[in-house]
Amino acid sequence: MNILITGGAGFIGSRLAARLHKHGHRITILDNLSRQVHGDNPEFSADLQKIADCIEGDVCDRILLADLVKHQEVIIHFAAETGTGQSMYAIQHYEHVNIAGTSVLLDILVNEGLGSVRKLVVASSRAVYGEGQYRCSTHGVVYPQARKPELMSVGQFEPICPLCNSIVAVEPTSEEAPFAPTSFYGLTKQVQEQMVLMFANALKIDGIALRYQNVYGPGQSLSNPYTGLLAVFSNLVRKNQDLNVFEDGNESRDFVYIDDVVEATASCVDEKIKGTWTFNVGSGVRTSVLEVAKAVINYFGANAKVNISGDFRVGDIRHNMADISSLKALTGFSPRWSFDDGLHQFLDWASKQDAVDAGFEGSMKELADRGLLGVKKP
Template sequence: MNILITGGAGFIGTRLARALLHDGYSVTLLDNFSPQIHGSNVELPTDLRDNVHLVRGDVRDAAMWASTLPGHQAIVNLAAETGTGQSMYEVAKYEQVNLAGTALLYDLLAKNAGYGVERIVVASSRAIYGEGAYHCREHGLVYPQPRTSADKKNGFFEPVCPVCGGVCFSVPTPEDAPTQPSSFYGLTKQVQEQMTILFGQVLGIPSFALRYQNVYGPGQSLKNPYTGILAIFSNLARAGADINIFEDGEESRDFVYIDDVVRATVACISSSATSSQAINVGSNERTTVMQVAQAVNGYFGNKSKVQVSGAFREGDVRHGMADLERAKSLLAYEPEVMFKEGLSHFLAWAKENEPELSGYERSLEEMKQRGLLHVG
């Protein structure tokens, strides 16, 4: 089977390519080497250069799709703009890459009877859920609406029950939860995965939308300031700069290690499933942002001052953790790398790279200027 990976020169794409090559697949990587993600590096890792076919191109280019797609039996669509905060003001760019690029793929498949493509996987995101699932003592399982700026300015950061307005508690979010994204990035991912599943059914191509949680690990971009608090905190900690935490530090995330993400993705390609559906990929762990900051700072000798700023960004969610029952049932997926172990691998790798601070400071200023970052 020949497999095309869009965004293939990125963090997930290169790790996935290695796993697929190990399993005997032929791999084509498509990437435009976006400076925001790759900086000045416009080459593949050395070990991949002679083992994959590289196409330097952009998913927004219809001619590129027409020349690249034939001959591939599976597509893993990873190409995307991924910054939650940035999506709230770079609206056209996120629409073009995440939606128009995918539309060009399906335009070609629909007009050419599927081109012999047998399986498609798209990288979706937990961002499509918005606040996700919660439990109210009075009303059971509920799905809160996005938090208001007024509440957050008053220091009240937790979502409330949409029925009674009372206190509720975050629980793992299943795939059948309502989709109510609170950022434009989340909205593009919702539509992109709906496109994938719709055309998977129409064209008879088994398709999977993998709702990745917060993916991390060695090799992720330390230069892109719009995604990944692990990269941001590790840059700050190595430089001995203050680590200012948004909200109250008790917001939490489901950090899923890159090797687990790759295993789930490979499982979709080798699966015998004939249906098309969305599947969560997470860690079964909840970790607060304060816990992350303290662990990262401690690893690098506690050189930074860790402090809660009370600031908040529009579009951020409070908590996130995935229900993994569907992944276990359909893909035999269970996370193997817990956060403590994965974090140590990531930080040991980050230690060997120069910290990058200017991009993060610039991103904060951009959000302030646009009224999307509220300083406490």
């Protein structure tokens, strides 16, 4: 098949391109080679240019995009800005790239014709859920609202039941959970996936939204301070700097290894997957940030300390664990990588890269200056 991947030079897109090319598909990539993601001298890698027709350009460039869409059978829409913290102040930019960029693509398909396009796949995010699914001992399954800064500032970090205000226990979040994003990034991903699925239905083509959890692995950007907890920690530890862990360190994430993400995505490109679907893509296991910090320090044998600061970011969630049963039932996908094994693969790779100053402290100042970084009261 002829497949267009917008944002295809990124972490997930480039590896998906290699996987699809290996299985006989013809790949075209559109990417603006953002310096925040690709560094100061961005370019398409030689390996990527061998397997794909690589085009540098903006997804909002209608003329360019309309030309690329011609003769494609599948469009995988990865082009987006990522990062919950940055989205809370770079509002217009996130709207322009994530929402306007998607609207340009769909407008082309509606008004200039589908051509041979028969499937749209969009990269969504678990951020659309906000806190996601929990269980209250009194009221059963509940979906907590965004945590209140005034509670977090006194060390109350766990979500509470929206009905009785008692502490609730995290459960795997299924695709049936309601939309409740707590960051503007999450809101843009919600709109993106709703747009794609709406117009896939209207145009009578297949549409799939993939809600990625916390993707990690070799090759992810080490220079972007707004995404990638592992990248930030590995940079700091290799420069013998202490780690500032937010909240109480017990906040947790569903870390899913890049190879599993690629296989899950490729399974949805398969011609046998018909209709419109929304799937979680994760490991189904959660790991605390404190565990991650200690594991990175231990791997490098560093003297760095873990400082549990009690600080918090407005828009962050507390826990994250995906229910991946729907994806498994339809495609047969099952994660192969444990977090321990995947972490060692990532750190083995990171140890061979230069430790960079990715501007993490600067990104925290950006949040603090806008009142989006909270501090625990004494």
